[in-house]
Amino acid sequence: MKIVVASGKGGTGKSTVTANLGYSLSLIRDVAVVDCDVEEPNLHLFFPSASTDLPVTVTVPEIDSGRCTFCGECGKFCRYGALSVLKDTVLVFPELCHSCGGCTFVCPQGAIREIRRPIGFVRCSRPLPALNLISGFLREGEVQAPQVIHMAKLLAEGHPLILYDSSPGIACPVIETMEGSDVCILVTESTPFGLHDLRLAAEVAERLSLPSGVVINRSDGKDEMITEFCREHGLPVLMTIPFDREIAAVQNAGGLISRDLPGWSERFTDLFGKVSELAGVKV
Numbered sequence: 001m002k003i004v005v006a007s008g009k010g011g012t013g014k015s016t017v018t019a020n021l022g023y024s025l026s027l028i029r030d031v032a033v034v035d036c037d038v039e040e041p042n043l044h045l046f047f048p049s050a051s052t053d054l055p056v057t058v059t060v061p062e063i064d065s066g067r068c069t070f071c072g073e074c075g076k077f078c079r080y081g082a083l084s085v086l087k088d089t090v091l092v093f094p095e096l097c098h099s100c101g102g103c104t105f106v107c108p109q110g111a112i113r114e115i116r117r118p119i120g121f122v123r124c125s126r127p128l129p130a131l132n133l134i135s136g137f138l139r140e141g142e143v144q145a146p147q148v149i150h151m152a153k154l155l156a157e158g159h160p161l162i163l164y165d166s167s168p169g170i171a172c173p174v175i176e177t178m179e180g181s182d183v184c185i186l187v188t189e190s191t192p193f194g195l196h197d198l199r200l201a202a203e204v205a206e207r208l209s210l211p212s213g214v215v216i217n218r219s220d221g222k223d224e225m226i227t228e229f230c231r232e233h234g235l236p237v238l239m240t241i242p243f244d245r246e247i248a249a250v251q252n253a254g255g256l257i258s259r260d261l262p263g264w265s266e267r268f269t270d271l272f273g274k275v276s277e278l279a280g281v282k283v
């Protein structure tokens with residue numbers, strides 16, 4: 001089963017929920033946790049451990065100036081503006097290239113070849129006997145987050161239970177992370193911003209036909225706004241984490257409430273049961 005943890009907005013505690021769920025599950029079964037928030041991965045901070053880094057590369061064009069006649073065909077073809085043909089040179093902007101390979105096909109002189117360019121890496125570790133952690137890291141200034149996410153997901157493929165921690169928002173990296181998942185946990189908080197962004201994230205999950213449920217984080221007990229939205233949209237509230245001094249203290253110290261506070265491991269295991277039910281999977 002593949003579970004994606006998402007939120008329309010940053011700072012809702014999405015990664016905290018993923019880390020606690022991953023930790024709790026690792027006490028009872030093998031689990032792979034994939035940090036797909038490749039622009040700001042942070043799950044490795046919860047699980048420090050020795051790791052191995054694997055590079056993620058993409059292909060970009062390299063121009064053979066000896067063959068190029070500066071005809072301009074490649075520049076006209078590239079809709080991302082990654083090639084600019086001048087009178088006597090072709091400028092390549094690798095960060096803008098989407099590695100479609102089209103320019104190599106349209107070049108009448110065969111003057112373009114593809115070379116590999118690193119854009120990030122995937123870090124693999126086993127911080128607990130039953131927990132595999134796979135974290136994607138996108139290099140600063142790079143835009144091809146989906147490629148790094150794709151590689152991180154690929155490395156977890158075949159594992160019977162996978163948790164994906166998505167980046168916040170609803171852009172391409174979120175879609176890339178959600179695709180292929182069986183069920184989605186939407187993490188939110190009881191604020192107007194929280195509701196606004198929950199609405200957006202829920203729409204994306206619905207478009208991808210992902211059964212979803214909601215975790216309300218930092219609840220002050222006045223969650224009517226969120227629960228009403230959930231009722232209207234058929235989204236079960238799977239768990240509520242209160243706004244609590246003790247919980248905040250553990251989290252601010254980089255700890256896990258499922259490990260450091262009594263009763264929370266069981267609550268996260270219970271969350272897994274509800275999520276499995278939503279996905280129609282027997283556990």
Ligand code: SF4
Pocket residue numbers: 063067068069070071072073074075085090106107108109110111112
């Ligand atoms: S299409 Fe080929 S020959 Fe024409 S400008 Fe581009 S690299 Fe040069």
Ligand code: SF4
Pocket residue numbers: 060061077078079080081082083096097098099100101102103104
């Ligand atoms: S590979 Fe595609 S995106 Fe990259 S420069 Fe060529 S045409 Fe543009």
